[in-house]
Amino acid sequence: MSNSLKLRGGLVVFCLLLSLFAMAPTLMRDSLPQWWLDTFDPIHLGLDLQGGMHLVLGVDVDKAVESRIDTVIDQTETQLREKDIIFKRIERRQGDRMVVLIYDEEEGVKVDNLMAESYPSLEAETITGVGGYIEKHYRLGDNEIANVKDYAVRQALETMRNRVDQFGVSEPTLQRQSGNRILIQLPGVKDPDRAISLLGKTARLEFKIVAEDVNVQDAIAGKLTDGTQLLYERNTNRATGAVTETPLVVYDKTVLTGDLLSDANVRIDTRFNEPYVAIDFNAVGAKRFDQITAANVGNRMAIVLDDTVYSAPVIRERIAGGSAQISGAFSSQEATDLAIVLRAGSLPAPVKILENRTVGPSLGQDSIDKGIKSILIGGLLVIVAIAVYYQLSGVVAITALVLNLVFISAMLSMFGATLTLPGLAGIVLTVGMAVDANVLIFERVREELRLGKAPKLALEAGYGKAFLTIIDANLTTLLAALVLFQFGTGPVRGFAVTLSIGIIASLFTAIFVSRVIFDFFLQGRNVKRLSI
Amino acid sequence: MQLIKPDTNIDFVGKRKLALIVSAVLILIGLASLTIKGGPDYGIDFAGGTLVQVQFTEDTDPAAIKSALSGIDLGSLVVQSFGDNQNEFLIRVENTSAELQGLSAQIQSALEATYNEGSVDIRRVEMVGPQVGKDLRGKGLKAIFYAMLGILVYISWRFEFRFAVGAIIALCHDVLITLGAFSVFGKEIDLPIIAAFLAIIGYSLNDTIIVYDRIRENLGKHHKESFTFIVNRSINETLSRTLLTSGTTLLVVLTLFILGGGVIHNFAFAMLVGVLIGTYSSIFVASPVLILWEQRKKAAATEE
Numbered sequence: 001m002s003n004s005l006k007l008r009g010g011l012v013v014f015c016l017l018l019s020l021f022a023m024a025p026t027l028m029r030d031s032l033p034q035w036w037l038d039t040f041d042p043i044h045l046g047l048d049l050q051g052g053m054h055l056v057l058g059v060d061v062d063k064a065v066e067s068r069i070d071t072v073i074d075q076t077e078t079q080l081r082e083k084d085i086i087f088k089r090i091e092r093r094q095g096d097r098m099v100v101l102i103y104d105e106e107e108g109v110k111v112d113n114l115m116a117e118s119y120p121s122l123e124a125e126t127i128t129g130v131g132g133y134i135e136k137h138y139r140l141g142d143n144e145i146a147n148v149k150d151y152a153v154r155q156a157l158e159t160m161r162n163r164v165d166q167f168g169v170s171e172p173t174l175q176r177q178s179g180n181r182i183l184i185q186l187p188g189v190k191d192p193d194r195a196i197s198l199l200g201k202t203a204r205l206e207f208k209i210v211a212e213d214v215n216v217q218d219a220i221a222g223k224l225t226d227g228t229q230l231l232y233e234r235n236t237n238r239a240t241g242a243v244t245e246t247p248l249v250v251y252d253k254t255v256l257t258g259d260l261l262s263d264a265n266v267r268i269d270t271r272f273n274e275p276y277v278a279i280d281f282n283a284v285g286a287k288r289f290d291q292i293t294a295a296n297v298g299n300r301m302a303i304v305l306d307d308t309v310y311s312a313p314v315i316r317e318r319i320a321g322g323s324a325q326i327s328g329a330f331s332s333q334e335a336t337d338l339a340i341v342l343r344a345g346s347l348p349a350p351v352k353i354l355e356n357r358t359v360g361p362s363l364g365q366d367s368i369d370k371g372i373k374s375i376l377i378g379g380l381l382v383i384v385a386i387a388v389y390y391q392l393s394g395v396v397a398i399t400a401l402v403l404n405l406v407f408i409s410a411m412l413s414m415f416g417a418t419l420t421l422p423g424l425a426g427i428v429l430t431v432g433m434a435v436d437a438n439v440l441i442f443e444r445v446r447e448e449l450r451l452g453k454a455p456k457l458a459l460e461a462g463y464g465k466a467f468l469t470i471i472d473a474n475l476t477t478l479l480a481a482l483v484l485f486q487f488g489t490g491p492v493r494g495f496a497v498t499l500s501i502g503i504i505a506s507l508f509t510a511i512f513v514s515r516v517i518f519d520f521f522l523q524g525r526n527v528k529r530l531s532i
Numbered sequence: 533m534q535l536i537k538p539d540t541n542i543d544f545v546g547k548r549k550l551a552l553i554v555s556a557v558l559i560l561i562g563l564a565s566l567t568i569k570g571g572p573d574y575g576i577d578f579a580g581g582t583l584v585q586v587q588f589t590e591d592t593d594p595a596a597i598k599s600a601l602s603g604i605d606l607g608s609l610v611v612q613s614f615g616d617n618q619n620e621f622l623i624r625v626e627n628t629s630a631e632l633q634g635l636s637a638q639i640q641s642a643l644e645a646t647y648n649e650g651s652v653d654i655r656r657v658e659m660v661g662p663q664v665g666k667d668l669r670g671k672g673l674k675a676i677f678y679a680m681l682g683i684l685v686y687i688s689w690r691f692e693f694r695f696a697v698g699a700i701i702a703l704c705h706d707v708l709i710t711l712g713a714f715s716v717f718g719k720e721i722d723l724p725i726i727a728a729f730l731a732i733i734g735y736s737l738n739d740t741i742i743v744y745d746r747i748r749e750n751l752g753k754h755h756k757e758s759f760t761f762i763v764n765r766s767i768n769e770t771l772s773r774t775l776l777t778s779g780t781t782l783l784v785v786l787t788l789f790i791l792g793g794g795v796i797h798n799f800a801f802a803m804l805v806g807v808l809i810g811t812y813s814s815i816f817v818a819s820p821v822l823i824l825w826e827q828r829k830k831a832a833a834t835e836e
Contacts, residue, residue, distance in 0.1 A: 048795070056664060058661075058663075192636075192657070193636075193637060352661075353659065353661070354660075354661040354663060354664045355659065355660050355661060355664045356657065356658070356659040357656075357657070357658040357659075358636075358656065358657040358658070359655070359656045360653070360654065360655040360656060362587075362653070362655060363585065363655040363656050366793060367793060367795060367796075370791060370792055370793035370796070371792065371793075371796070373791055374784075374787050374788050374791045374792045374796075377787050377791060378783060378784030378787035378788065379784070381780075381783040381784070381787065382780045382783055382784060385776075385779065385780055385783065386780070388533060389533050389535075389776065390533075391533075421724075421795055421796060422724045422727050422796075422799065424796075425724075425788060425792070425796055425799055425800070426731075428784050428785075428787070428788050428792075429731060429781070429784065429785070429803070431784055432777075432780050432781035432782075432783065432784040432785065433735070433738070433777070433781060435777070435780050436738070436773075436777040436780075436781075439773050439776050439777050439780075440742065440773055443770075443772055443773045443776075446538075447538075447769075450538055468745070469741070469742055469745040469746075472690055472741050472745060473737075473738040473741045473742055473745075474738070475686065476683055476686055476687070476734065476737045476738065476741060477734035477735070477737065477738055479679065479682045479683060479686060480679045480682075480683070480730050480731075480733050480734040480737070481730070481734065483675055483678045483679040483682060483730070484675055484679070484727060484730045486675070486678075487671045487672070487674050487675035487678070488671075488675065488723075488726075488727065489668065489671065489723070492723050492724065492726060492727045495724070495727040495731075496727070499731065499734075
């Protein structure tokens with residue numbers, strides 16, 4: 001055996017062994033030692049094959065900007081009062097600007113000074129408005145707005161990650177996509193509706209004091225006094241489970257928010273044997289809770305989650321220690337989920353579901369079965385066709401084809417690529433196209449034989465002449481596959497991956513491996529006739 | 533075994549007028565169908581909407597499902613059977629409201645009210661918002677555009693510019709006819725179909741390049757022969773390879789089409805049409821374009 005052949009044969013055997021080694025975790029996961037599984041992962045299946053949920057959420061970043069302005073307004077209002085600056089009104093306009101209405105220039109200067117000191121990043125503008133008022137506009141700069149938006153998405157992603165971690169899904173994927181979008185993939189999730197409600201909840205927890213002196217009927221009719229708002233309390237009838245809503249008027253001002261929580265847990269109320277959520281405040285929150293309860297003994301405090309009042313107990317005494325409870329006739333799963341979202345923190349802005357693809361596990365298994373059946377039957381048909389057409393040389397091509405499939409699977413596992421349903425289609429397609437290279441070579445060899453060349457020389461010439469043609473033809477297909485990978489999303493990307501891997505593997509097997517096989521069988525023999 | 537005898541010499545180039553008519557008719561049928569239907573029939577990936585795949589334990593039909601769902605306000609509603617099964621259906625709704633999580637549950641309970649409890653299995657729910665749909669459509673078009681551009685550059689570099697033009701014309705021809713076939717057969721264009729279009733582009737190109745490669749080689753070998761003769765000879769010389777490769781590819785695509793299941797069905801359909809048309813176009817479109825180019829160049833030269 002010549003040295004060159006030994007070397008090339010050795011390379012093929014090495015690739016084959018490496019491939020089998022890489023494929024083993026996919027085929028026989030349970031019977032392998034741990035170090036083996038650590039080296040090579042089994043082939044990752046896409047959500048369309050293993051079942052699961054693919055979500056794209058859009059963060060309402062404009063809301064984040066609004067709430068940032070609202071915070072500034074709250075703080076400025078307090079400061080203006082503290083400094084005894086006379087103003088008529090302070091409000092938010094057009095989402096991104098705060099307007100202070102004042103009576104004269106003198107106070108205007110004071111407002112400007114205060115704002116310049118407290119919020120140097122705000123852009124100021126003075127407009128003399130109707131009715132002799134002066135309007136002081138303060139607007140977030142474009143940079144600042146971009147920052148707020150960016151931060152909102154990052155924080156939302158962080159919060160989502162916390163929630164998903166506590167939800168208990170194996171190998172979740174959370175990614176920030178372009179702009180304000182977040183991609184979440186939850187493989188094998190059992191209860192998609194629960195996952196959506198858990199992820200989509202803003203979970204903004206607020207404590208507000210109930211305005212007992214306001215007539216609720218007036219409020220419902222739309223006549224609200226300044227500084228109050230109408231909310232609805234959710235009541236669940238313990239016996240029937242029916243949910244009713246009771247109107248309730250509260251003061252606008254949020255006395256405490258969920259940001260100051262340190263923990264939230266599900267406990268069981270022994271009186272009704274039903275779960276409630278116990279919350280603990282951190283040091284700052286506990287102190288503030290202490291002050292608020294002290295100042296409001298006898299009043300009711302509404303516990304508001306995402307604008308729904310869960311309960312509004314009467315404050316009987318000052319509460320030190322910083323714990324409270326949210327009860328509301330929850331089912332145990334509702335209570336668990338509420339505790340999860342409270343622990344994970346609230347979203348900085350509401351999110352909207354832009355895309356949702358959920359595939360049940362049974363459909364995924366069906367797709368795998370059908371895909372593999374197609375590969376096997378399609379492959380078998382090709383094998384028969386090639387064997388009939390090219391006889392023994394056909395067998396060489398078939399060996400190359402089988403090795404090709406082995407290499408593709410191994411490369412999928414080695415690169416940690418994800419196999420999707422279109423990806424399976426890509427493999428089937430490669431099987432059809434992989435024989436093309438061998439067909440090209442064999443047709444060339446036949447031409448050379450017809451010219452009267454000896455078998456070995458004809459093989460040599462056939463491989464040589466077909467080589468560039470094959471490279472040109474495959475590189476252009478590879479080009480299309482790479483573009484597809486760049487622009488494709490999800491399953492389409494999976495197709496591009498298997499197609500690219502398939503092209504590379506088939507170039508190797510059709511040009512290199514098949515040649516090694518020929519050389520191996522023809523070495524040292526004086527072959528008169530080639531079975532082709 | 534041989535399908536094509538070595539000395540075969542079919543006058544493909546001479547039939548290029550006939551081929552032109554065939555191509556024109558196929559493209560026109562497609563365009564007419566597209567015009568009548570007001571553009572391609574986009575699936576939810578591109579148009580936005582909600583798709584629910586339901587499997588029943590018993591056979592039923594779309595009309596019965598529609599009446600079972602009449603209690604819920606779903607807006608426009610399309611029910612189609614999935615694959616060849618009489619117990620599996622796709623329910624497509626235009627609605628993409630934020631209250632979506634309720635939708636599949638609503639559909640399930642409405643169906644279970646009519647059929648039996650536990651006889652309804654929601655196997656897949658896909659919701660795509662209108663904005664995402666628009667983005668995906670843009671991305672898909674971009675992918676096809678850049679793929680073509682890359683191919684143009686590569687072939688101009690490896691061959692000549694006129695070869696690149698011929699290849700691109702053949703590609704547009706193939707994609708247009710496949711698009712038309714989708715419209716005629718009322719099939720929806722979805723994300724995987726864009727992948728199929730790119731695979732068709734790749735495949736058709738593969739075919740075209742192999743013929744071109746032979747033309748390039750023969751141009752060097754036979755200086756005395758006319759360009760038309762060389763092109764025709766090259767097509768004949770590569771004919772057995774063309775038929776064999778198309779044959780094996782068609783075998784697997786057919787397998788996919790028949791056995792691949794509903795999700796992959798349209799993908800396989802696109803490939804089936806694409807492989808047939810791609811093979812045809814590399815013989816009857818890509819090569820005649822070269823001849824046309826050559827003739828116009830000559831005509832321009834004699835005028836001067």
